[in-house]
Amino acid sequence: MNIFDLYLEKIKKILLDLSKDSNLVLPENLDGITVETPPQKFDSDISTNVAMFLSKINNKSPSELSEILIEKIKKQDELIENIVFAKPGFINITFKPIFWTKFVEEIINNSKTFGVNQKEKKNNYLIEFVSANPTGPLHVGHCRGAILGDVIANVLLFNNHKVTKEYYVNDYGNQIINFTKSVYFRIREIIFKEPFPSENDDLYPGDYLIDFAQNIIDSNKKVDFSDFEKNTDLLTTASVVEALKLIKKNLKSLGINHDNFVSEKELVKNQEVEGVINYLQKNKFVYKGKIKAPAGEDEKNWVSRDQLLFKSTDFGDDKDRALQKSDGAWTYFASDVAYHKNKLDRKFDFLINILGADHAGYIKRISSSVEALSGSKSKLLCKVSQLVKLIKDKKPFKMSKRKGDYITVDDLINEVGKDATRFIMLNRSSDAELDFDFDNVIEKSKDNPLYYVQYCYARISSVFRHIDQDLDTEIKVDKYDFNYTRDEIDILKKISEWPKCINLSSNKLEPHRIPTYLYELASLFHSYWNLGKDNPEKRFINDQKKISTDKLVFLKAISNVIKSGMDIVGVSAPKKM
RNA sequence: GCGCUUGUAGCUCAACUGGAUAGAGCGCCUGACUUCGGAUCAGGAGGUUCUGGGUUCGACUCCUAGCAGGCGCACCA
Numbered sequence: 210m211n212i213f214d215l216y217l218e219k220i221k222k223i224l225l226d227l228s229k230d231s232n233l234v235l236p237e238n239l240d241g242i243t244v245e246t247p248p249q250k251f252d253s254d255i256s257t258n259v260a261m262f263l264s265k266i267n268n269k270s271p272s273e274l275s276e277i278l279i280e281k282i283k284k285q286d287e288l289i290e291n292i293v294f295a296k297p298g299f300i301n302i303t304f305k306p307i308f309w310t311k312f313v314e315e316i317i318n319n320s321k322t323f324g325v326n327q328k329e330k331k332n333n334y335l336i337e338f339v340s341a342n343p344t345g346p347l348h349v350g351h352c353r354g355a356i357l358g359d360v361i362a363n364v365l366l367f368n369n370h371k372v373t374k375e376y377y378v379n380d381y382g383n384q385i386i387n388f389t390k391s392v393y394f395r396i397r398e399i400i401f402k403e404p405f406p407s408e409n410d411d412l413y414p415g416d417y418l419i420d421f422a423q424n425i426i427d428s429n430k431k432v433d434f435s436d437f438e439k440n441t442d443l444l445t446t447a448s449v450v451e452a453l454k455l456i457k458k459n460l461k462s463l464g465i466n467h468d469n470f471v472s473e474k475e476l477v478k479n480q481e482v483e484g485v486i487n488y489l490q491k492n493k494f495v496y497k498g499k500i501k502a503p504a505g506e507d508e509k510n511w512v513s514r515d516q517l518l519f520k521s522t523d524f525g526d527d528k529d530r531a532l533q534k535s536d537g538a539w540t541y542f543a544s545d546v547a548y549h550k551n552k553l554d555r556k557f558d559f560l561i562n563i564l565g566a567d568h569a570g571y572i573k574r575i576s577s578s579v580e581a582l583s584g585s586k587s588k589l590l591c592k593v594s595q596l597v598k599l600i601k602d603k604k605p606f607k608m609s610k611r612k613g614d615y616i617t618v619d620d621l622i623n624e625v626g627k628d629a630t631r632f633i634m635l636n637r638s639s640d641a642e643l644d645f646d647f648d649n650v651i652e653k654s655k656d657n658p659l660y661y662v663q664y665c666y667a668r669i670s671s672v673f674r675h676i677d678q679d680l681d682t683e684i685k686v687d688k689y690d691f692n693y694t695r696d697e698i699d700i701l702k703k704i705s706e707w708p709k710c711i712n713l714s715s716n717k718l719e720p721h722r723i724p725t726y727l728y729e730l731a732s733l734f735h736s737y738w739n740l741g742k743d744n745p746e747k748r749f750i751n752d753q754k755k756i757s758t759d760k761l762v763f764l765k766a767i768s769n770v771i772k773s774g775m776d777i778v779g780v781s782a783p784k785k786m
Numbered sequence: 787g788c789g790c791u792u793g794u795a796g797c798u799c800a801a802c803u804g805g806a807u808a809g810a811g812c813g814c815c816u817g818a819c820u821u822c823g824g825a826u827c828a829g830g831a832g833g834u835u836c837u838g839g840g841u842u843c844g845a846c847u848c849c850u851a852g853c854a855g856g857c858g859c860a861c862c863a
Contacts, residue, residue: 213802245802248809258805261843271843297844299806342863384863503788503859516861527789527859534861541863569790570858595791596856637799640791642856644798649812656812660825671823709802717803725800728810739827742818750822786825 210315211326211708213244213255216302220244220259223281232277234267246706253291253301254308254702261298271298306692309701310759314689316704316766324707324773326368326715333371335552336362338563339460339467340377343452344388345415347459347618348608350565353643354594356634356779358563359465360720361592363777368715373557374467377548380449381473382541387411392448393437395422400434421451459618464627464779471551473544481547482539485582486517486532488550494520494581500528519546524577524586546578553583561718562591569593592718594639600646625650628780632659635778636724658728662771663783665731668738669768670784672749676756680784684765691759696740696747700733700767707770720777727774734767 220242227233247256260271260278267274275294282302283292288311291303316323338358341351362372379385391413397403399422407414425447432440453470460466476482489495498518502511518529519542532543552560560579564571572591579589599606599616608615621630629650636658637643650657673680693701710726713719741748749760775782 241804243802243805245805248806251806256806261805264843295806297806379863382863383861500860511860514861531861536861538861540861545863566791566857568858568863571863572790593791593857598856641799642792646798657825658811661811664823664825668823668826675822706802713802719803721800722802725810729800732810735826736828738822739818739824741822742827745822748822754822786823 210312210319210323211712212312212705213246213709214328216255216257217242217244219285220257220278220282223278223285224259224263227277227281233263235263236266246702247299247301249699251295251301253293253303254698255304256295256299256301258299260294260300264298275300306698309693309698310689310691312701312705313691313693313762313766314686316769317684317686317762320683320765320769323769324367324711326708326712329368329712331369331371332558333373333556334362334365334559334561335373335375335555335557336365336561336563337375337377337552338561339456339465340379341456342379342384342388343449343456344384344413345417345452346455349597349599349616349618349621349645350608352463352618352621352630353597353634353639354563354565355460355463355465356631357592357594357639357720358561359463360631360635360723360778361561361563361715361718363779364711364715364720364723367773367777368711370715373469375469375471376467377545378449378453378470378472378474379541380445381477381544382538385445385449388413388452389441389445389448390437392418392421392425392451393434393444395419396426396434396444399423399426417455421448424451462622462627463618464631471548473548476544476547476551477539481551482544485547485550486543489519489546489578489581492581494523495532496520498529500531519574519578519581521574521577524573524580526573526577530574542574545575546582549575549579549589550582553579553588558588560589562589564591564593566593566595590718592639595642597634597643597645600644601648603648606647628663629657629659631779632662632724633657635721638719638721658724659780660786661735662724662727662731662775663781663786665734666768666771666775666782667784667786668734669764669771672756672764674784675750676754680765680768684762686758686762689762691762693759693763696737697763700730700737700763703730703733704766704770707773723774723778727771727778730767730770 221239224233224235224239228235241262242257242259244255244257247253260275263274264271272294275298279292279294279300283289288304288308289302290305293301295301336358339347339351339355341347347355358374362374365372394405394412395418398405399419405414406412425444426434429443429447432443434440437444486495496518497515499513499515500518514535516531516535517533519532521530522528530542531540534540549560562575572593576586576589576591580586599608624647633645633650634643670680707726710722714722737747749764750756772782
């Protein structure tokens, strides 16, 4: 139950009734009317801007309008205790305690589905995320986008949408050739005792390649590795397999699980790139031409040549984009267009791409291609995850592949743990850069918002332990007839915002709202808990080691929401810490 | 130079897709411990929301012109 939607509908109905009697003029569109929680200092439960919204068109002041509205609303609803006008034009409603009792009953009876936006149209999503090059282990830089994508998928799933999680494997192109050569040199190092050519900047120097090399040697005992050219295919495939094994292991340790891995090489092999380019050519989106040098570029260094171009300028891009390299191979962009055609052919309602900040400039051209292919840009939603600034010893920590000086997902999980990594990476809006202070996260774990929320759940569990119940067992209540106090209603109000939090997180693809929400809820709970020190009435368990039913279901409602939220974020909710 | 993005308390960040007197944490100051588990809580100080204009009953939010940081800008991926 979403009480804000409920009252929004009620108010709209009243407005329509009033306009029928020609007491009220309504604009065509009523979308600007909102029902929301007022700031805490206003001592009421929900609030609406309807009087301000209609003030101008009716040529009446909000206070005049509110008189009529207040009367109507009050007459229709016996659950309202108080309804008042508040400057500059809000109508504030306070409910009787019975309203909140019914609300709790609703939650307890629908513990699994509370928060789900039931009325929303259910869509079929494809979300592509991580898609890191299969050339080595994931590092911290990949983490944020990975977690962002995973949690967006979780929110959508929670909201009853269908979601397919996909990883695009860039196993085609120069990088893969260089990567394979690097593995080959490691193989030679092992077999022929030749030193690795570490001065070659095109090669991947990381030590993990030694393991790859050893694994490839072990599983290809009969192969003669003295000649690279003879074994190129085998080496390429085997190297990518090794890298993917490592990446999948990293993803698993982060709690991430993709449904599909789509290979770029396969797309090229299946002629899907030719297919999509022919299709675009027929529709006049592809031509042979030259690209101009960028404004900042020195003309002398610019080599202009004819090449196959996609007309992304038709869709607002700065310049048209190359599809084919001079050696005839497809560009990364070309096969990515094919990949997006492939996605479109699978008939999803929406495609979501999670990109790193360094790829943000790429959005325009890929969305242009989707527009050209489908006639609709809105199908593709791109979400950029900004950089993570690592801080170690109070100083920014720069990663350098050359020096082998970078922090891998393994390092992160070993030092910080999966739960804290997920919670902190998600805690901020993905649009903003994020400071990740190692020393802070590792040493002073009590300052970590994750523990603050988990502690709330653990405290609730401890109450249930004291009365020999398990938090997970269902509660049966014969009659809901309680009288919650304002302290308790403040928490219930927060809980009533949970469906809204889910709504915003899923519709705006902004899952950082969930940790923020959980923190706020936990904070209210901790405050309430401490009231019990001075006031025995506020304690959950009384002198006879019993708990009253109202408090029992109250706790159950809170823990329900915390658990749902933690599940979506993908972190544990321990009963003991 | 162009594009994208960010700018909110000393620091790190929220702010319900335009609402009320802009909120948290850290840090600083004061208080609550033989704890229904203190990994907690209560209180205090701290703001021209980068700047100038505009739209609006109402702007951190939208438009516009700047300033500052980040990222990107060839056939890399």
